[in-house]
């Protein structure tokens with residue numbers, strides 16, 4: 001936590017038109033913290049674009065970027081968290097600093113789904129939380145509830161199901177980007193007297209919620225990707241894609257983590 005005095009000094013510098021990055025340098029605080037304070041101060045004064053009840057696809061029938069939504073739904077089911085502690089609820093997607101491209105993709109999806117709401121990045125240990133504030137988060141994510149996702153029943157609403165049917169790969173990409181990975185298993189064999197190394201790429205998805213794994217495997221079925229769960233005794237929360245044709249399809253559609 002930063003000293004309140006530093007936060008107030010940052011506010012004064014920003015108001016005197018000094019760039020956030022310069023303020024961060026002068027006070028020796030991360031740019032993300034300065035941006036977050038500025039955002040929160042503006043939100044408090046009601047100066048954020050769309051702070052006054054922006055339209056909602058569920059309540060007002062405004063258009064929704066359904067492809068971006070499907071990806072965001074995957075991120076939310078994997079690693080997203082909705083918090084109701086502040087005056088306006090926030091959705092937070094936790095992004096590892098090792099994958100800046102994924103952080104950009106998460107923020108782009110938030111902007112497309114919530115075009116009237118400001119997004120921001122908040123630094124955490126080894127990661128950043130990409131956040132958006134909206135009074136309509138529960139409209140977008142009716143799966144929200146108290147406690148951990150794997151301790152409660154998670155089912156898609158019919159309208160979410162329709163979107164996933166239309167954009168299955170976007171959901172899979174979001175799930176893999178948040179709770180999955182592409183790994184390479186390898187083995188050596190002697191063929192014609194020569195030692196050769198063989199590599200077997202596979203995709204893993206790990207989530208403690210049976211319901212979320214089921215949503216993942218149902219969607220894999222829909223796009224024709226073969227999957228398996230590990231043998232008894234291994235991590236029971238994994239879904240593995242290892243068949244060559246299926247891995248090739250995943251490489252084409254999900255793309256690399258970057």
Ligand SMILES: [Zn+2]
Pocket residue numbers: 056057058059060135136139
């Ligand atoms: Zn709404």
